[in-house]
Amino acid sequence: MQLGDLQLLQSLLAENRWSSVFILTDENTNKHCLTSLMMCIDFPVNPEILEVEPGENSKSIEICHQLWWALNDLGADRNSLLINLGGGMITDLGGFLASTFQRGIDFIQIPTTLLAMTDAAIGGKTGINLGNLKNQIGTFQNPVAVILDQAWLETLPSREIRSGFAEVVKHGIIADNSLLKACFETDVSNQEEVFQLLEPSLKVKADIIAIDPFEKKERKFLNFGHTGGHALESLTLNDEDPLLHGECVAWGMMIATLLSIDGGGLEAEAAKELIRSIDSYYPDIQPEVEIEKMWEVMLRDKKNRNGKVNFVLLSKVSKPIANVEISMEHFAKACDDLRVMREEL
Amino acid sequence: MQLGDLQLLQSLLAENRWSSVFILTDENTNKHCLTSLMMCIDFPVNPEILEVEPGENSKSIEICHQLWWALNDLGADRNSLLINLGGGMITDLGGFLASTFQRGIDFIQIPTTLLAMTDAAIGGKTGINLGNLKNQIGTFQNPVAVILDQAWLETLPSREIRSGFAEVVKHGIIADNSLLKACFETDVSNQEEVFQLLEPSLKVKADIIAIDPFEKKERKFLNFGHTGGHALESLTLNDEDPLLHGECVAWGMMIATLLSIDGGGLEAEAAKELIRSIDSYYPDIQPEVEIEKMWEVMLRDKKNRNGKVNFVLLSKVSKPIANVEISMEHFAKACDDLRVMREEL
Numbered sequence: 001m002q003l004g005d006l007q008l009l010q011s012l013l014a015e016n017r018w019s020s021v022f023i024l025t026d027e028n029t030n031k032h033c034l035t036s037l038m039m040c041i042d043f044p045v046n047p048e049i050l051e052v053e054p055g056e057n058s059k060s061i062e063i064c065h066q067l068w069w070a071l072n073d074l075g076a077d078r079n080s081l082l083i084n085l086g087g088g089m090i091t092d093l094g095g096f097l098a099s100t101f102q103r104g105i106d107f108i109q110i111p112t113t114l115l116a117m118t119d120a121a122i123g124g125k126t127g128i129n130l131g132n133l134k135n136q137i138g139t140f141q142n143p144v145a146v147i148l149d150q151a152w153l154e155t156l157p158s159r160e161i162r163s164g165f166a167e168v169v170k171h172g173i174i175a176d177n178s179l180l181k182a183c184f185e186t187d188v189s190n191q192e193e194v195f196q197l198l199e200p201s202l203k204v205k206a207d208i209i210a211i212d213p214f215e216k217k218e219r220k221f222l223n224f225g226h227t228g229g230h231a232l233e234s235l236t237l238n239d240e241d242p243l244l245h246g247e248c249v250a251w252g253m254m255i256a257t258l259l260s261i262d263g264g265g266l267e268a269e270a271a272k273e274l275i276r277s278i279d280s281y282y283p284d285i286q287p288e289v290e291i292e293k294m295w296e297v298m299l300r301d302k303k304n305r306n307g308k309v310n311f312v313l314l315s316k317v318s319k320p321i322a323n324v325e326i327s328m329e330h331f332a333k334a335c336d337d338l339r340v341m342r343e344e345l
Numbered sequence: 346m347q348l349g350d351l352q353l354l355q356s357l358l359a360e361n362r363w364s365s366v367f368i369l370t371d372e373n374t375n376k377h378c379l380t381s382l383m384m385c386i387d388f389p390v391n392p393e394i395l396e397v398e399p400g401e402n403s404k405s406i407e408i409c410h411q412l413w414w415a416l417n418d419l420g421a422d423r424n425s426l427l428i429n430l431g432g433g434m435i436t437d438l439g440g441f442l443a444s445t446f447q448r449g450i451d452f453i454q455i456p457t458t459l460l461a462m463t464d465a466a467i468g469g470k471t472g473i474n475l476g477n478l479k480n481q482i483g484t485f486q487n488p489v490a491v492i493l494d495q496a497w498l499e500t501l502p503s504r505e506i507r508s509g510f511a512e513v514v515k516h517g518i519i520a521d522n523s524l525l526k527a528c529f530e531t532d533v534s535n536q537e538e539v540f541q542l543l544e545p546s547l548k549v550k551a552d553i554i555a556i557d558p559f560e561k562k563e564r565k566f567l568n569f570g571h572t573g574g575h576a577l578e579s580l581t582l583n584d585e586d587p588l589l590h591g592e593c594v595a596w597g598m599m600i601a602t603l604l605s606i607d608g609g610g611l612e613a614e615a616a617k618e619l620i621r622s623i624d625s626y627y628p629d630i631q632p633e634v635e636i637e638k639m640w641e642v643m644l645r646d647k648k649n650r651n652g653k654v655n656f657v658l659l660s661k662v663s664k665p666i667a668n669v670e671i672s673m674e675h676f677a678k679a680c681d682d683l684r685v686m687r688e689e690l
Contacts, residue, residue: 061410068406068475068482077649100445103470103483104559125448130413137413138448139484214449304422 002145003122003202006040009108009147013044018081018106021047022071024094026054029086032155033112037085047083048074052093056237059093059128061137067097081106081144087113088120088245092135095126099141109143112152114164114194115246118171118201121146123209123222132234133300140214148198153191162188162281163246166225168197169278170253171204174221174312174320179204184277220322223303224312225253228331231297235289243285250282256311258334258341263324264313274317275338276345286339291332347490348467348547351385354453354492358389363426363451366392367416369439371399374431377500378457382430392428393419397438401582404438404473406482412442426451426489432458433465433590437480440471444486454488457497459509459539460591463516463546466491468554468567477579478645485559493543498536507533507626508591511570513542514623515598516549519566519657519665524549529622565667568648569657570598573676576642580634588630595627601656603679603686608669609658619662620683621690631684636677 002008013021021043025034030051050070052058071080084094084107091109098107109121127138153161165188172180179200186193205222212218229245229252236243254275260266298309309331310323347353358366366388370379375396395415397403416425429439429452436454443452454466472483498506510533517525524545531538550567557563574590574597581588599620605611643654654676655668 061406061413065406072475072478072481100482100484102481103472103485127448130417133417136417136447137445139445140448 001122001124001142003206004145004147006037006147006149008145009110010041012108012145013041016044017079018045019077019079020075021045021081021083022050022074022076023047023083023085024050024052024067024090024097025085026052026058026087026090028054029090029112033085033110033152036151037110052090054089056089056129059089061128061130064093064097064128067093068101071097071101076101076105078102078105081108083108083110084121084143085110085112086116087111088116091116091121092125092127092138095124095141095143096128096138099126099139104141106144108145108147110147110149113156114153114161114198115167115244116164117148117198118164118205119167122202123205124213132237134230134234150191150195153195158189159244161191161194163244165194165281166246166250166253168194168201169281170222170224170249171201173253173274173314173317174224175204175208175318176200177318180317184280188281217322220303221312221320223322224314224320225249225256227298227301227303227309227311228252228255228294230301231294232287232289234297235293236287243287247282247285250278251285251287254278254342255331255334255338256313258338259311259324259326259330260313260315262330263311263326264315264321266314266316270317271314272341275341279342279345283342286342291328291335295328295331346467346469346487348551349490349492351382351492351494353490354455355386357453357490358386361389362424363390364422364424365420366390366426366428367395367419367421368392368428368430369395369397369412369435369442370430371397371403371432371435373399374435374457378430378455378497381496382455397435399434401434401474404434406473406475409438409442409473412438413446416442416446421446421450423447423450426453428453428455429466429488430455430457431461432456433461436461436466437470437472437483440469440486440488441473441483444471444484449486451489453490453492455492455494458501459498459506459543460512460589461509462493462543463509463550464512467547468550469558477582479575479579495536495540498540503534504589506536506539508589510539510626511591511595511598513539513546514626515567515569515594516546518598518619518659518662519569520549520553520663521545522663525662529625533626562667565648566657566665568667569659569665570594570601572643572646572648572654572656573597573600573639575646576639577632577634579642580638581632588632592627592630595623596630596632599623599687600676600679600683601658603683604656604669604671604675605658605660607675608656608671609660609666611659611661615662616659617686620686624687624690628687631687636673636680640673640676 082098084091111117111121124140124142127135130136169183229249233248313324427443429436456462456466469487472480475481514528574594578593658669
């Protein structure tokens with residue numbers, strides 16, 4: 001897999017190795033990103049555009065089924081290329097689409113959100129949802145390339161950028177102290193500052209995946225903050241104004257940090273310090289969901305097994321440990337304690 | 346991937362590395378094979394049985410969707426095992442199911458037909474159909490093991506065995522003269538004789554796949570006889586008594602052999618000799634479909650590109666060449682010539 005900017009995309013296309021090119025977009029990226037992509041890039045063959053509705057609901061089997069047919073009807077063959085232009089929904093869905101059409105065609109990810117840039121587009125995970133169950137169906141398949149361009153960040157609301165920033169912070173927490181320090185000195189409203197963090201952040205992820213591509217061991221560290229985060233996200237999905245993925249992960253990282261005191265041996269002072277820093281970016285993310293419901297969702301999480309809930313915790317900052325079993329009582333107490341602690345910050 | 350008998354399955358299960366075990370069957374294998382499997386094997390955890398209707402129609406996205414839900418509802422997790430007990434439909438469908446559920450769980454293939462033993466179960470190709478388009482959706486994913494047992498052949502009608510035999514012959518034609526000679530000395534009504542051919546036949550396939558797992562070059566040789574064969578199969582799928590896959594491949598191998606005289610440089614005498622041998626096992630396979638319709642299907646075949654139809658041909662017996670472009674006129678003439686030649690045999 002290659003990582004680069006639009007120039008890399010141009011030079012890959014110039015090699016002319018694909019029989020046809022398809023671009024998957026949603027309404028938003030079709031409106032805000034596609035024109036500029038078409039102006040910047042000289043396509044050797046005129047690409048066909050596939051468009052789905054924005055939002056998590058498009059990551060469904062039904063939409064995927066329609067897209068398989070669309071590729072087929074538009075004459076896609078094994079030598080076709082699919083370019084996925086969009087946020088994590090598009091890169092996940094398009095990655096799955098490409099990795100299963102005719103047993104796999106080439107695809108290139110062009111993530112247009114910070115979240116997709118730092119998380120969804122690299123690492124080879126593709127996925128669609130089974131009902132409300134996130135990424136229950138998917139594959140591991142690397143794209144030919146991931147194309148990053150700062151210009152897309154300008155198309156994003158600031159809340160989206162703050163959401164994606166949580167994954168950058170996560171990479172700092174699990175593996176890179178200097179990245180973490182840089183994160184907590186960053187003004188998230190400054191796109192250039194944020195974009196600067198991407199390279200070290202992606203390096204953390206790429207290094208981990210190189211060691212453990214199929215999530216047998218080290219790759220699990222990347223799930224730090226995601227056990228609680230995913231549960232929160234699932235339960236608020238149908239709210240009028242649902243929480244964003246990164247916002248949920250930010251809360252999930254705070255709860256995992258607190259659980260790390262008993263469960264991982266993290267020093268209480270270090271835990272409090274880290275929670276204070278995360279909270280300063282996400283003071284408004286205070287979930288009001290029932291612990292029992294959250295627990296049920298966590299039990300169904302594909303990362304858990306045998307009816308137990310496992311967390312990634314910290315023994316120190318940048319020293320994560322995977323598969324720490326936590327009881328519901330312990331989790332419930334941590335949720336209460338976190339609420340009290342944050343009120344006192 | 347390991348290849349072995351029921352003892353291998355028993356020893357894998359005894360390692361107790363899976364949290365739960367699922368067995369995918371169709372009505373036929375549920376009736377004829379499952380009881381004997383359950384009697385031979387001591388399962389450490391009681392397996393859950395999934396059953397689909399027999400026949401190609403179960404290799405659909407709708408059925409796959411139901412099976413994803415079934416796995417989910419029955420508590421399958423990333424450490425579950427899926428055992429696929431059946432013919433090629435079950436091993437293809439079950440392989441796809443396992444390779445996409447939660448981004449891939451372990452699976453074991455237990456092919457119960459000769460065709461699945463020699464072709465479908467090994468090589469890591471999984472697939473479901475998109476409408477009438479065979480294996481249009483799929484993945485490359487190796488099973489943990491393929492389990493072969495001669496006893497299953499006793500459950501099969503003789504026509505099924507003759508059909509699977511075509512794939513064994515194919516392996517002889519493309520790579521192993523002594524296997525080919527043994528094939529043409531075999532009495533296909535004798536299950537033991539046929540089962541003896543499996544090992545050298547699977548060796549041909551395994552050797553080719555080891556060199557070229559993703560079908561970039563040598564693996565294409567395994568498609569010998571399949572360009573014409575698949576088209577014939579598609580067009581007769583809805584007949585009252587449809588031709589079997591291997592029967593179609595037998596015809597496809599005869600037409601490819603004839604095309605090889607002009608297209609591959611195969612000596613006319615060698616071609617005639619080979620066609621005579623194949624015909625002696627499949628004298629009744631005389632397709633009556635329109636050439637134009639067959640051509641249309643071949644144009645849509647995922648192995649073709651840019652509106653051209655490519656065949657795997659022979660320059661000599663056991664010396665295949667891939668990607669030989671054939672025109673519709675040439676193909677139509679070969680169909681006529683083959684009919685005349687076979688009448689005169």
